[in-house]
Amino acid sequence: MEKRAPTAQAPTKVARAVDPDGLRLARTWLSDPSTPHWARRHTPHGWARVLTKPALHGWSSRDLNQALRDWQSLGHYLPHQPHRPIGLIGRILTALDLNERPASADIARENEAAQLRRQRARCPHCDEHGWRIPPPNYTGPDLAVRCNHTEEQNAVWMQLQRSELPLQQEGDA
Numbered sequence: 001m002e003k004r005a006p007t008a009q010a011p012t013k014v015a016r017a018v019d020p021d022g023l024r025l026a027r028t029w030l031s032d033p034s035t036p037h038w039a040r041r042h043t044p045h046g047w048a049r050v051l052t053k054p055a056l057h058g059w060s061s062r063d064l065n066q067a068l069r070d071w072q073s074l075g076h077y078l079p080h081q082p083h084r085p086i087g088l089i090g091r092i093l094t095a096l097d098l099n100e101r102p103a104s105a106d107i108a109r110e111n112e113a114a115q116l117r118r119q120r121a122r123c124p125h126c127d128e129h130g131w132r133i134p135p136p137n138y139t140g141p142d143l144a145v146r147c148n149h150t151e152e153q154n155a156v157w158m159q160l161q162r163s164e165l166p167l168q169q170e171g172d173a
Contacts, residue, residue: 018045022052029061036068038081039089050090057098066102067092123149 026047029035039047054064071092072078082088096102120130126147127133134143147153 016049018048019052019055021055022048022050025051025055025059025061025064029064032061032065034065035061038085042086046086047089050086050093054093054098057101059098059101060103062103062107063101064089066106067096070102071095119149120147123147125149125154 023044026044029051030040030044030047051059051064068078076092079088116130120126120128125132126149130147132143132145132147134140
């Protein structure tokens with residue numbers, strides 16, 4: 001009986017090219033503390049293919065987590081431990097419009113609030129809540145006025161404090 005030389009083994013898996021944007025989103029999503037624990041059963045390379053399209057539309061890990069919360073709040077079933085998590089996320093993403101990021105409204109609201117905080121911190125005429133602060137020698141009526149952080153309002157405010165403007169009557173409003 002002749003012995004044959006061993007043949008080269010066929011590869012068990014074909015290596016697929018991984019999109020770098022999808023891989024980056026997968027890594028950030030899996031490292032986010034608010035990501036469900038069941039998502040960590042797979043590696044970033046496993047998630048990269050299904051997360052490529054959202055990554056190309058500018059999605060972040062926050063958008064993915066918000067999409068999961070929205071999916072569940074709309075009455076769809078989201079299992080505690082899905083059997084095929086990558087397939088579940090793929091199904092959810094195909095049902096969504098990827099041009100509309102789920103967390104964009106929250107992010108815009110937070111950016112606006114941060115901008116207002118920065119304006120208030122720079123403004124010498126108002127307190128941390130945005131109300132005008134009267135000067136120490138002001139003895140006129142108590143006025144509650146919101147500051148808009150402009151020099152025009154500051155000039156009007158100073159004239160009012162010096163009593164150069166008449167107080168507004170009830171019918172003038």
